[in-house]
Amino acid sequence: MNATTRRQRDDPRLPLWAAVAAGLLAVAAALAAGHLVAALVDPFASPFLAVGNTAIDLTPHPVKDFAIRTFGEDDKLVLLAGMAVVIAGAAVVAGLLSRRGALPGTVLAGGLGVVGIVAVLARPTLGVTAVLAPVISLVVGVLVFRWLHRLARRPAGEPPEDATVDGPSTRPVDWRVPGLGRRRFLVTSTAVAAAAGATAAAGQFLGGRVDVEASRRSIRLTPDVTAPPIPEGADFAGDGTPTFLTSNADFYRVDTALSVPRVRAQDWRVRVHGMVDRELVLTYDDLLARPLVEKTISLCCVSNEVGGPYISTTTFIGVSLSDILAEAGIRPGSDQIATRSVDGWTCGTPVEDVMRPGSDALLAVGMNGEPLPVEHGFPVRMVVPGLYGFVSATKWLVDAELTTFADFDAYWVKRDWARRAPIKTMSRVDRPKAFEQVPAGRFVAAGVAWAQHRGVDKVEVRVDGGPWQATTLSTEVTVDTWRMWRAELDLPAGSHTLEVRATDRTGYTQTSERAEPIPDGAAGWHTIVFTARP
Ligand SMILES: Nc1nc2c(c(=O)[nH]1)N[C@H]1C(S)=C(S)[C@@H](COP(=O)(O)O)O[C@H]1N2
Ligand SMILES: [Mo]
Numbered sequence: 001m002n003a004t005t006r007r008q009r010d011d012p013r014l015p016l017w018a019a020v021a022a023g024l025l026a027v028a029a030a031l032a033a034g035h036l037v038a039a040l041v042d043p044f045a046s047p048f049l050a051v052g053n054t055a056i057d058l059t060p061h062p063v064k065d066f067a068i069r070t071f072g073e074d075d076k077l078v079l080l081a082g083m084a085v086v087i088a089g090a091a092v093v094a095g096l097l098s099r100r101g102a103l104p105g106t107v108l109a110g111g112l113g114v115v116g117i118v119a120v121l122a123r124p125t126l127g128v129t130a131v132l133a134p135v136i137s138l139v140v141g142v143l144v145f146r147w148l149h150r151l152a153r154r155p156a157g158e159p160p161e162d163a164t165v166d167g168p169s170t171r172p173v174d175w176r177v178p179g180l181g182r183r184r185f186l187v188t189s190t191a192v193a194a195a196a197g198a199t200a201a202a203g204q205f206l207g208g209r210v211d212v213e214a215s216r217r218s219i220r221l222t223p224d225v226t227a228p229p230i231p232e233g234a235d236f237a238g239d240g241t242p243t244f245l246t247s248n249a250d251f252y253r254v255d256t257a258l259s260v261p262r263v264r265a266q267d268w269r270v271r272v273h274g275m276v277d278r279e280l281v282l283t284y285d286d287l288l289a290r291p292l293v294e295k296t297i298s299l300c301c302v303s304n305e306v307g308g309p310y311i312s313t314t315t316f317i318g319v320s321l322s323d324i325l326a327e328a329g330i331r332p333g334s335d336q337i338a339t340r341s342v343d344g345w346t347c348g349t350p351v352e353d354v355m356r357p358g359s360d361a362l363l364a365v366g367m368n369g370e371p372l373p374v375e376h377g378f379p380v381r382m383v384v385p386g387l388y389g390f391v392s393a394t395k396w397l398v399d400a401e402l403t404t405f406a407d408f409d410a411y412w413v414k415r416d417w418a419r420r421a422p423i424k425t426m427s428r429v430d431r432p433k434a435f436e437q438v439p440a441g442r443f444v445a446a447g448v449a450w451a452q453h454r455g456v457d458k459v460e461v462r463v464d465g466g467p468w469q470a471t472t473l474s475t476e477v478t479v480d481t482w483r484m485w486r487a488e489l490d491l492p493a494g495s496h497t498l499e500v501r502a503t504d505r506t507g508y509t510q511t512s513e514r515a516e517p518i519p520d521g522a523a524g525w526h527t528i529v530f531t532a533r534p
Pocket of ligand 1: 251252253254255256257299300301302341342345375376377388389390393394395396
């Protein structure tokens with residue numbers, strides 16, 4: 001009997017479940033192996049993370065905006081989950097296509113590996129050794145797939161003398177009958193799954209072995225100049241505004257980092273170079289040896305929609321950035337400070353905003369009396385009051401190069417956002433919420449306004465397009481922080497529209513003209529539609 005007729009007779013196609021299992025397990029083993037190798041080389045080389053990070057960098061801004069708007073701070077979890085679903089789908093397809101021969105699955109497993117290699121090579125901060133992780137991933141994926149595939153269709157070797165099901169050893173195992181081959185495949189698959197799980201866990205453990213939290217906990221910050229205490233009446237939290245200071249846990253978070261960079265204070269350095277008279281390299285201890293000052297500042301994100309939540313206020317602790325730059329000596333002609341974080345994100349800040357007298361720009365090491373939380377840039381970040389975060393607030397800072405706007409475009413500038421982006425004068429209604437039902441009659445509306453570096457002078461509201469009416473403002477803390485407003489309204493029963501506008505100290509009043517967040521921040525009046533019920 002020749003090979004062809006035997007194959008026809010015995011239908012050597014893999015059972016559906018075995019094909020799917022081989023695909024899924026091969027991909028799981030590949031990702032786990034890559035994750036473990038990455039932990040030893042560079043945690044950012046993990047193929048899964050590298051693909052996710054590259055996906056973030058390649059995502060067109062409308063989609064990124066949509067993700068931030070829709071999923072908020074869960075946007076990264078959603079991305080990782082989405083990737084897991086896509087990869088699992090590809091693995092299932094690879095298995096299903098390979099019921100006859102292992103080639104299609106091999107090609108697909110190899111293809112996924114190549115995607116990982118390309119993603120790691122595309123990461124700006126990963127060295128060449130990092131490519132080891134996705135290469136091992138590729139090899140493991142292909143080998144495990146071919147191994148499971150062969151196991152699934154091969155006769156189970158010499159059966160024991162008393163085997164009743166397998167029959168003569170020359171006959172392939174019939175998969176639809178419980179027997180040795182199937183049992184062996186099940187046992188092997190389970191072992192592969194367990195090994196993949198253990199490998200991934202080991203990678204996770206080893207990757208996290210840099211104990212950033214211990215480093216953070218060991219630090220005590222004692223400012224030489226403390227911020228004035230927040231006065232009574234700095235917020236109208238009882239009327240629905242945020243509290244004046246945002247807790248570290250509630251402080252908004254926006255960044256492109258899929259896994260939060262983990263840099264210990266003792267390992268941290270920043271290099272100040274480029275168009276300077278002398279290059280500086282500063283350690284964390286160097287920073288703490290300088291005068292530590294506290295500054296209360298409201299930070300906000302350019303992708304905040306009108307009425308959006310991406311603004312928070314904290315008392316930062318840090319050292320004067322302008323002092324450091326003055327020490328380095330900025331050469332004439334340099335108009336941009338290009339900063340880079342340890343994960344490769346870049347930012348461009350106008351020299352003039354940092355160097356102007358009283359700019360209060362900081363290399364910040366703490367907020368609200370504690371070292372910076374890891375997700376807010378531990379050990380050191382930059383803060384420049386008056387500028388949106390994407391042009392000023394580099395977290396996990398490691399490099400500052402004095403350059404020009406003509407010579408360097410930062411991360412978001414390359415993606416069509418503005419080169420220069422001072423924070424726009426803005427106001428928001430916090431109470432009532434959109435479509436809220438409130439009792440008719442006397443009602444206290446409240447919210448917040450900000451115009452960092454200029455200060456909020458006045459906030460007005462109007463109901464149903466009527467006359468603008470003044471609101472009561474909270475006690476001003478600094479021109480660089482937000483200010484709350486409250487207004488007593490008398491509402492007849494029915495549906496209403498409430499609009500708010502702020503005027504800053506330069507005399508500028510927000511106009512009704514709407515602007516999208518891209519390229520340099522949203523504009524327009526926050527407008528709430530709500531109902532007063534009798
Ligand atoms: N390393 C790094 N720093 C970054 C970013 C980033 O993506 N990576 N995002 C910036 C943006 S867009 C904003 S609005 C602020 C937000 O800081 P927060 O997360 O501490 O609120 O960080 C800035 N610093
Ligand atoms: Mo931002």
